Amino acid sequence: MSDQTNEEMHAKETPSEGLPVKANEQIQRSTAKNLAARLPRKYWLPAITGVAGIALGLLMGVGISAGPAENQRHDDALAETASVGAAEDAERLTKQILPRAANDCQADTAFAVVSDDHLSLTIDHKGKEDYSGGLSTREMMCIFDKLGVPSAVASHMQQTTSMDGRQTEAWDNIEVSWSYHPDRGMDSVVEIVG
Incomplete structure (x- = not known):
């Protein structure tokens, strides 16, 4: 193994100059695919986390932009219910003012x-x-x-x-x-x- 030099190893991985251009391009693509298949494994978790983060961010952004309108409708419904309830309570309390004063x-x-x-x-x-x-x-x-x-x-x-x-x-x-x-x-x- 020590007989093999860096140049020989490099020659195996890189296309030789004597090959036709088309063959040279195929070898370069093949080498790029091999590198892409080998190197990213240690980067998969960060890559997946990044993609998931971007997707979650987009979904949250869409949810937030649609959320205020939905939240406003919900708040309006609650306010209307509270208002009706408060009006009924106020009317009931108002009707107790005079009888309570006389009774007290x-x-x-x-x-x-x-x-x-x-x-x-x-x-x-x-x-x-x-x-x-x-x-x-x-x-x-x-x-x-x-x-x-x-x-x-x-x-x-x-x-x-x-x-x-x-x-x-x-x-x-x-x-x-x-x-x-x-x-x-x-x-x-x-x-x-x-």
């Missing part, structure tokens, strides 16, 4: 009448000549406190005289109208609006 103040239901699907409360306050009864001032003011009446509205109500006629005030989603006469008391109607 232990107001007699004959003089604190909830009506209009729980959206209005008529308060009959006891006046000097109200022989049939009515809510005490403490019970009436308790109801207004539970409803969160602003101090400016409470002052307006307390300063109303029989000469002022019917008065109206509003806060949050509550509107109250009232009249006052010493003999009949401060009769009022509280309504949930908007």
